[in-house]
Amino acid sequence: MSDLLGVAVLGAGHMGADHIRRLDQVVSGARVVAVADPDTARAKEAVGGIDGVTVHAEAEAALDARGVDAVLVASPGPAHEEALLAAFARNLPVLCEKPMAPDAAGALRVVAAEARLGRRLAQIGFMRRYDAEYRRLKALLDTGRLGRPLMLHCTHRNVSSPPDFTSAMLINSSVSHEIDAARWLLDEELTAVRVLRPRSSGGAPAGLVDPQFVLFETERGALVDVEVFVNCGFGYQVRCEAVCEAGSARIGEDHGMRVTRAGEERTEVPQDYLVRFADAYDREVQAWVDATRQGRVTGPTAWDGYAVSAVAEAGVRSLETGERVGVELGPRPALYGA
Numbered sequence: 001m002s003d004l005l006g007v008a009v010l011g012a013g014h015m016g017a018d019h020i021r022r023l024d025q026v027v028s029g030a031r032v033v034a035v036a037d038p039d040t041a042r043a044k045e046a047v048g049g050i051d052g053v054t055v056h057a058e059a060e061a062a063l064d065a066r067g068v069d070a071v072l073v074a075s076p077g078p079a080h081e082e083a084l085l086a087a088f089a090r091n092l093p094v095l096c097e098k099p100m101a102p103d104a105a106g107a108l109r110v111v112a113a114e115a116r117l118g119r120r121l122a123q124i125g126f127m128r129r130y131d132a133e134y135r136r137l138k139a140l141l142d143t144g145r146l147g148r149p150l151m152l153h154c155t156h157r158n159v160s161s162p163p164d165f166t167s168a169m170l171i172n173s174s175v176s177h178e179i180d181a182a183r184w185l186l187d188e189e190l191t192a193v194r195v196l197r198p199r200s201s202g203g204a205p206a207g208l209v210d211p212q213f214v215l216f217e218t219e220r221g222a223l224v225d226v227e228v229f230v231n232c233g234f235g236y237q238v239r240c241e242a243v244c245e246a247g248s249a250r251i252g253e254d255h256g257m258r259v260t261r262a263g264e265e266r267t268e269v270p271q272d273y274l275v276r277f278a279d280a281y282d283r284e285v286q287a288w289v290d291a292t293r294q295g296r297v298t299g300p301t302a303w304d305g306y307a308v309s310a311v312a313e314a315g316v317r318s319l320e321t322g323e324r325v326g327v328e329l330g331p332r333p334a335l336y337g338a
Helices: 014-025 040-046 057-062 077-089 105-115 132-143 169-174 176-186 278-293 300-323
Strands: 007-008 030-036 055-056 071-072 094-097 123-124 149-157 190-196 213-220 223-229 237-244 245-249 259-262 265-268
Touching: 007 014, 007 057, 007 213, 007 259, 007 278, 014 030, 014 040, 014 278, 030 057, 030 237, 040 055, 057 077, 071 077, 077 094, 077 105, 077 123, 077 176, 094 278, 105 300, 123 278, 123 300, 132 237, 132 245, 132 278, 149 176, 149 265, 169 176, 169 223, 176 190, 176 213, 176 237, 176 300, 190 300, 213 300, 223 259
Parallel strands: 007 030, 007 071, 030 055, 071 094, 094 123, 149 223
Antiparallel strands: 149 237, 190 213, 213 223, 237 245, 259 265
């Protein structure tokens, strides 16, 4: 490995292009050496101005490119399992955006493949664990000063949903972040889920069940509720309140600039997750680069990715049936601890 970690980025869409920019302009200790995207014109545009980057239509060609020490996977979810297994086969550390795999069976295959290696190579991109507010809430809950957490109230709103966004994707794409955050904040697994369907907003595309209200149960009896509303029309909002035996704590209230002028005061509302969580993404990727250069793997594990996929899959079944659906996880390999 040279002084700089050579990174292959798979995917040059909205998320991938932002990670390419981040690795080139924000993060220290790394450089982009290869990019893969079926749309090679889009990939070339994303790496414009960066010297020495090779562009490929196929992911495996980028992994085999000269100077690649590690992989950042930002391709669409259905391509993640194949990319992770290809990285494992080459002994390449990998930061993979969520979902690790779009279904629990695929995610479990990734877990099994990494367990066979006997060591971690994958960090999964649940960036809220790197957000300053979420980290403060986690630290407070861990002190026990508020007593045991009883409930988490969560809100997840987007201005609008992308084309072809489905009702199931409100769970397995949007709420997947709340699933991981709840597991991490509470340090326990989610064991059951029920999805309620209020009347859909007139701002939602025809046929999309939006908003949804999701209720999770945990293994030690806490409840987690999530309002997910991906066509709210006014901004990107993520909030979380922990209600405990001896107090509560709330994050996510105000992230925009506050403007005061004659006769009015207003607060700007972020319009995109890349704005709201820009610092979290920067910290996440920097932590991954630093650890990888030291020969370590930290952050959310492949087991975390599998657990989120399993809970989300149960949530989609609940959305379809209207019933409470239990979550059953497979055996946890020793690689991921107790």
